Amino acid sequence: MLLIDLLTPARTSVGVSATSKKRLLESLAATLADGHGDACERAIFDSLFAREKLGSTGLGHGVAIPHGRTPGLSTAIGAFVRLSEGIDFGAIDNAPVDLVFAMAVPEHFSHQHLVLLSQLAEMFGDAAFCQRLRGAPDSASLYALLADWQLTHAAA
Numbered sequence: 305m306l307l308i309d310l311l312t313p314a315r316t317s318v319g320v321s322a323t324s325k326k327r328l329l330e331s332l333a334a335t336l337a338d339g340h341g342d343a344c345e346r347a348i349f350d351s352l353f354a355r356e357k358l359g360s361t362g363l364g365h366g367v368a369i370p371h372g373r374t375p376g377l378s379t380a381i382g383a384f385v386r387l388s389e390g391i392d393f394g395a396i397d398n399a400p401v402d403l404v405f406a407m408a409v410p411e412h413f414s415h416q417h418l419v420l421l422s423q424l425a426e427m428f429g430d431a432a433f434c435q436r437l438r439g440a441p442d443s444a445s446l447y448a449l450l451a452d453w454q455l456t457h458a459a460a
Contacts, residue, residue, distance in 0.1 A: 305416055307423050308454040310382030310407060314338070316447040318440060320385040325393050328385075329353055329370060332406040335383045347374050348408045362395025366438075367428040371407040371421065380409040380420065384450060386437060403428070403437055427453055 315335055322328035333349035351372025355361065362368040383406045390400025405424055409417045428434060433453060440446040 305380065305420065306454050307382065307405075307420060307427070308451050310380050310420070311384060311447065311450060313444060313447045315381075315383040316443050316450065317383075317385045318443045318446055319388045321388050322391055325356065325391060326353070328387075328391060328404065329356065329406075332370065332383055332385070332404070333408075335385075336381050336406060336408050344374075344376060347376055348372070351375075351408060352406065356394075360394035360396070362393035362401050363425070363428055364395050364397035364399060365428075365431065365434065366390060366395075366399055366401055367403045367405075367434065368393045368395065368401040369405050369407065369421065369424050369428070371409070371417070373411045373413065373417065374408045375411055377408060377410040380407060380413060380416065382407045384446065386440070386446060403434060423454075423457075426457070 329352045330349055333345050336348050337345035351374040352370045355372040361370045385404050387402045390402040393401035395401055436449055440449055
């Protein structure tokens with residue numbers, strides 16, 4: 305499974321506003337659960353929030369990857385947002401976060417979950433790529449950058 309398989313253009317957004325980490329997680333849960341009902345949205349939020357209680361998923365350099373195993377999901381789903389203004393995410397470098405890839409995976413996705421997190425760490429470890437994400441003019445451009453990165457690195 306590739307990261308781009310988790311995303312859709314509709315779950316890729318530029319200029320998202322959030323006043324706090326909790327509000328952002330609520331918004332991401334709603335995006336991830338789109339069309340699956342309130343119970344799914346709540347389960348996703350609960351899994352994201354529970355994971356954050358264990359320790360921040362803020363990687364540093366303005367990047368966070370909130371993720372969680374969610375009961376009732378049959379497949380992994382993701383959303384990527386670029387915030388209009390960085391927020392405190394409790395990242396290890398204390399820098400505000402503005403690039404966020406959220407992921408909800410089924411409870412049984414142990415190995416796949418780790419593989420996806422590894423791909424995310426590789427992608428966001430590329431400072432030049434992060435700058436291109438920050439410079440994307442719109443959501444479609446942002447999605448295209450993510451897809452191109454995935455295709456380039458999957459072929460390598």
